[in-house]
Amino acid sequence: MSGLPRQGDALSYIGEHMVVCGDDGLAHRLAAELREVYRQQVVLVVPADQVEAQPAGQPADSSSDDAVAPVRLVTAQAPTKEALLRAGVDRATALALLYEDDETNLRAALAARRLSPGLRLVVRMYNRKLGQHLEELLDQAALVAAPGIDRTVLEASTTVLSDADTAAPALAATAVADTNKVVQADGLLLRAAERPAPGRGEVPVPGLCTLALLTSTTADPAGSDGSEASGTRGPELLPDDRTVRGSAGRGTVVLEAVRREGPALPARRLARRGAPxxxxxxxxxxxxxxxxxxxxxxxxxxxxxxxxxxxxxxxxxxxxxxxxxxxxxxxxxxxxxxxxxxxxxxxxxxxxxxxxxxxxxxxxxxxxxALRRPPRGLQGHIVLLGLGKIGARVLARLHELGIPVVCVEQDPDARGIPLARDLGVPVVLGDVTEDGVLDAARIRRADALLALTSSDTTNLEATLAARALKNDLRVALRLYDDDVATAVYRTLRSAHPHAVTRSRSVSHLAAPAFAGAMMGRQILGAIFVERKVLLFAALLVAGHPQLEGRTVAEAFRPGAWRVLALDTARPESRSPDLANSSHDDQHPSLLWDLHPGHVLQAGDRVVVATTRRGLAELLGTPAPSAARPREPSEG
Known part of the structure; x- marks a missing residue:
């Protein structure tokens, strides 16, 4: 890995750091995410054969950004106690265990808990039931090892995640709203939508709030000219209403819920009871x-x-x-x-x-x-290829959003087949590379194609076949390797300039959720606005003089933070992790339309959008570096 200090330098730490252990691309991607987005000092523990792998989005020459220390490297075939000590786990604030083997992650988590009872652990587990038991076990071990540990720290000390669960929201948002700039809160998908400045006589489309003013002008709504071309200091984050009204000719970034515009989900032909x-x-x-x-x-x-x-x-x-x-x-x-x-x-x-x-x-x-067949008159739906681990999660998320879906799966015993049968989702059983399978899924009348099989070649072949049947079809395909995903994205964009194509790797989509968990469960996610970053966090009002006893309008500090939503759930029934909680349409937990005069009480929990410096001030931690991160790679 070029540009990274070797393990001989891994013992030279400056303050607190985070440790990432893994044996695949997710570990490299997470290390880059922590460094570039959250400006954290990171130690990466990887096997020796992973040393030369360059993570996508990680600068090859870290000396170009001297405000944040480069990612340090420790080579180890397994996360043994000796390897964890060399990485400084006993002095770290957080540890991520991302090995593909659940048993390896389990052993390392138990060892790390013994080395540092208060360490924040983020563990990747494929077995979800085992992961739930592991959370309870490790938290109990922390309580036994350190009886005086703060309960609030204990609640966020262990987080077990699956890359499938964390990647599913972004994949669903890519298919529905053509974006992966999403944050999940209380099961609701929120996206940062870039909008050009309204023309004369046009009325701007409202959103939940305005997150930023872009450096771009009406002639450049996408912001491609950058801050240097526009002659400004860059995008203006979290502006007040007066600034927004006076920003004629500048594009905006607004926060809005990811919703489907089009036909509603067709009702099941047979209900569970009382069939007509x-x-x-x-x-x-x-x-x-x-x-x-x-x-x-x-x-x-x-x-x-x-x-x-x-x-x-x-x-x-x-x-x-x-x-x-x-x-x-x-x-x-x-x-x-x-x-x-x-x-x-x-x-x-x-x-x-x-x-x-x-x-x-x-x-x-x-x-x-039995499995349903696609109705003849179905149109405006999403064709989902693959009902494996990833596909099943995405199917559940799309169904929650009320989006019509047609699934294509070759294996009748795939993991997502029972889910599709239970939800009444039409399924076409067959090899997607064979003639007639995509036609059976009504691909010519579909809005989007999600290719999520475990084979990169199958996903690419299905994408090309779908393009031949419908040129303007919106496509998002899952590819394992980041470099391949970027190359495929650029090639398809050149070949079909008028069609939307997105290629995503699971590690690319899952890394932000793992990074947020390493920062603490209060972090819901992060969104790039040109070359700056906005963070979303769930904070308890108590102990924050900037929020407690103030109205929503008074708690708003332009350019630093803004209160977006209030958690209406009772304190004893609140979800400890809003980023991974389910959404109840009948009884939502978060109230987004807050009156500016609402007074924030000590027992309230609020969702805020904030800059890195603003979050550091709210949490009372040292301010992060002011250096600008690199923009995330396309594709």
């Missing part, structure tokens, strides 16, 4: 039964008119004749005999209809647990 009659029996069968009923009514009326029987007795006789359980009318009139014969003929027609109805009902209820 029209879904159980076919229209032809219903019309046949209606004809039988009309014949019975006609025979009853005829019997009433031509015989001495009253209507109720006539209906009874007709039904007996219909089911062939009445005595032959040998001693009765010719009219009665003819009516009995007609009733018998109607009964002969009724018998196969009853059998057909029973078979149809049985078949319908048996197919309630």
């Amino acid at each position: 009659l029209g879904e159980v029996f076919s229209a032809r069968l219903r019309w046949s039964l209606a004809g039988i009923f009309a014949a019975v009514v006609a025979l009853t009326v005829t019997t009433t008119v031509l015989t001495d029987a009253d209507p109720l007795h006539a209906a009874y006789l007709t039904l007996l004749d219909l089911f062939s359980i009445n005595d032959p009318a040998l001693e009765e009139s010719t009219t009665r005999q003819v009516l009995q014969l007609l009733s018998g003929l109607v009964g002969l027609a009724l018998l196969p209809l009853l059998v057909a109805g029973a078979l149809e009902a049985l078949g319908t209820f048996r197919t309630t647990g």
Whole structure:
């Protein structure tokens, strides 16, 4: 790894640092994220064969940014106690264990907890149930090892994450809103949307709030000219309303919820209970039964008119004749005999209809647990390729957003198949590289394609095939390697300049969530605004004189921080980690439309958007470096 000090320098620390241990690209990406976004001193522990791997987004020459120490390197085949001590875990503030083997991460986490009971641990686990037990175990171990440890520190001491869970929100946002600048809070996806300055007579589209004023002008809404070209100091973060109103010709970055504009999610054909009659029996069968009923009514009326029987007795006789359980009318009139014969003929027609109805009902209820096929009239949906670990998480997230999805999966026993069956999502079983599979998924009428299989070649082949069927299709494909993802993105963008293409690696998407967890559970995420960074955090008002006892308007400091939302949940029922909590549409926890005059109380918890320096002031920690981070790589 060029530009990184070797392990001989790893013992020379300046203040507190963070340690990242791993054996794949996620470790390199996380180290770069911590250094570039949060300006942290990082020690990276990797196997010797990973030394030459250059993490995407990490500067090859760290000397160009001397305000933050470069990532230091320790080589070790396994995270043993000796390797952790060489990395300075006993003096570190946080440790990330990102090995692909759960057992390796488990052993290292237990060893690290013994070395430093108050260490903040972030552990990557594929087994989610084991991860939940591991959190409880490590927190209990910290309490036993250090009985006097602060409970607030203990609550954030261990965080177990899965790269699939952390990457799913960004992948869903890429398919829906064409962005990966997202923050998840209380299960709600928030994005930073860049908007050009409104023209004369145009009304700006409102958002939750204005996060920044761009350095760009109306002629350059995307900000490609940069701060030097515009002659300003750069984007203006967290401006007040007066500054926004007076910023004629400048683009803005607004915070808004990721929502779907288009057709709503189609209802399931069969509910779990009370399936409608029209879904159980076919229209032809219903019309046949209606004809039988009309014949019975006609025979009853005829019997009433031509015989001495009253209507109720006539209906009874007709039904007996219909089911062939009445005595032959040998001693009765010719009219009665003819009516009995007609009733018998109607009964002969009724018998196969009853059998057909029973078979149809049985078949319908048996197919309630089977996979649905894409409806013929479906359009404006998202085609999701792959229902493995990543695909299943993305499917659940898209369904929560109410977005119509059609899944394509080759393996009928894939992890996401039961989820798709339970949600009633249409699934096409087949190899996506074969002819006709994408057509069966209605790709020509789809809005976007998400290629999330575990094979890079399959994802790329499916993307090219989909492009051939629909040139303007929005595509996001998952690729394992960051360099390959960037190359594919640039090539597809050149070949199809009028279509949106995004190539993402899971490590690229998961690293921000792991970095936020290493900074503490109060960090919800970070978003780049040109060459600056905005952080989102959930803070308790108590102990912060800048917030406690002040109104929302008074607590707003332009350019430093801004209160966005209030947690309305009771303190005992609050989620300890808003970034990974589920969203309840009926009873949301966060209130975003706050009145400027609302007074913040000591027991409140608020979500704030803040700069790095602003967060350092709020938390009472040393201010981070003012050096500007590099912009994240495209693709």
